[in-house]
Amino acid sequence: MEKYDEIIKKIKEINPVKPGPDLTPAIMHKISRINERRYARIWKRAFFLIKDIFATSPTKEECAISFISMGVFYLIFGLVLLFFIKTIPANSEMNIWLKLQSPVFILVALWLTVLGSAVWFRGRKAVQFARWGLVIYILIFIVSTVVMSSGGKFALLLGTGLSIGALLTGISLNFSVGKYGCASNMSRG
Amino acid sequence: MDQKIEAEIVARVLKGDRQAYAMLVEEYKSPIYNLAYRMTGNSEDADDLTQETFIRAYQYLWRYDTGKKFFTWLYTLALNLIRGHFKKNKYNKSSEELSAHLLSDKNPSPETELIETQEMSVYLLRMEYESRALLIMKYYQELTFEEIAQITGKSLSAVKMSIYRGLEKLKELLRE
Numbered sequence: 001m002e003k004y005d006e007i008i009k010k011i012k013e014i015n016p017v018k019p020g021p022d023l024t025p026a027i028m029h030k031i032s033r034i035n036e037r038r039y040a041r042i043w044k045r046a047f048f049l050i051k052d053i054f055a056t057s058p059t060k061e062e063c064a065i066s067f068i069s070m071g072v073f074y075l076i077f078g079l080v081l082l083f084f085i086k087t088i089p090a091n092s093e094m095n096i097w098l099k100l101q102s103p104v105f106i107l108v109a110l111w112l113t114v115l116g117s118a119v120w121f122r123g124r125k126a127v128q129f130a131r132w133g134l135v136i137y138i139l140i141f142i143v144s145t146v147v148m149s150s151g152g153k154f155a156l157l158l159g160t161g162l163s164i165g166a167l168l169t170g171i172s173l174n175f176s177v178g179k180y181g182c183a184s185n186m187s188r189g
Numbered sequence: 190m191d192q193k194i195e196a197e198i199v200a201r202v203l204k205g206d207r208q209a210y211a212m213l214v215e216e217y218k219s220p221i222y223n224l225a226y227r228m229t230g231n232s233e234d235a236d237d238l239t240q241e242t243f244i245r246a247y248q249y250l251w252r253y254d255t256g257k258k259f260f261t262w263l264y265t266l267a268l269n270l271i272r273g274h275f276k277k278n279k280y281n282k283s284s285e286e287l288s289a290h291l292l293s294d295k296n297p298s299p300e301t302e303l304i305e306t307q308e309m310s311v312y313l314l315r316m317e318y319e320s321r322a323l324l325i326m327k328y329y330q331e332l333t334f335e336e337i338a339q340i341t342g343k344s345l346s347a348v349k350m351s352i353y354r355g356l357e358k359l360k361e362l363l364r365e
Contacts, residue, residue, distance in 0.1 A: 003360075007359055008356070009311040010327050011309055011313070017223055017232070018220065018222075019218050019235075019236070020236065023218050023236065023240070024211055027211070027214050027239075027241060028208075028214070031210065034247070037205065189207075
């Protein structure tokens, strides 16, 4: 390699160049924009996903199943409270409140099943019935919360939580049955 | 920079601490810029390619194996981008074109006047892409054969042979 020593020396003597002082800020700025674009993409996807879900009208069966599913959820909840929770201290405020909640849950479960069945079997004719039925469903929880509020802070807190849950699921089911009603009206028209 | 510190910085960046990446940029911007500059002979292209290299590295940082040196991975990315740049611009230019490019640099660095006087940098630009990259990394940036082998993905003997051929070619050019 000695014969290349002169060439190697000359290569090593080439002066290094300095990058501009703005290089690091420019890179970091571009990186921050990449991140912004990434987050924007995620939000955009989420938005369109939700939009797609709400844009499609449910069929009669889908609508009925959503009611019945919610009913099954409350039924399981009610049965668990009725048969499996026995370790709560007797005569405590919580015990009384929870024991009274189980029939409420079972009642709500049956009511939602009735509404779902009505939509399934009677279709568009049951839409108004189902919508008013949902108002009753929400009212059951609100009344239950008001009654149980005398059972202490815990009962009031949990009752409020359940009422809010009922309100949100009620609005969601109402939206679903409303979309189905609109779609079936349009197809008739 | 110590490999352990590099790995820690990379871990921080991957966890979302974006600003930590600036430390890696500061550490390696100069060698990457010099590589790009000596490969393209143009400060604008060198600037763009350096930025692109660090942005690409940031985007694919999750692929980086922390058991290896960060700068070898960065060099691999840089060389791939430089190769892509030549293909895209279809200018594996002739010696005269590249020399003219170097001399007509619109934004010369403070050292450009000196560079103009250095024939060797012009001769390097007249070489083929692969040989030029290897000679720059080995003698200008003083990387070891092992590091170059890791960067290029070639065997050690292949790297040594290519560098030897590159020197031979350069010697021929100097004789012309």
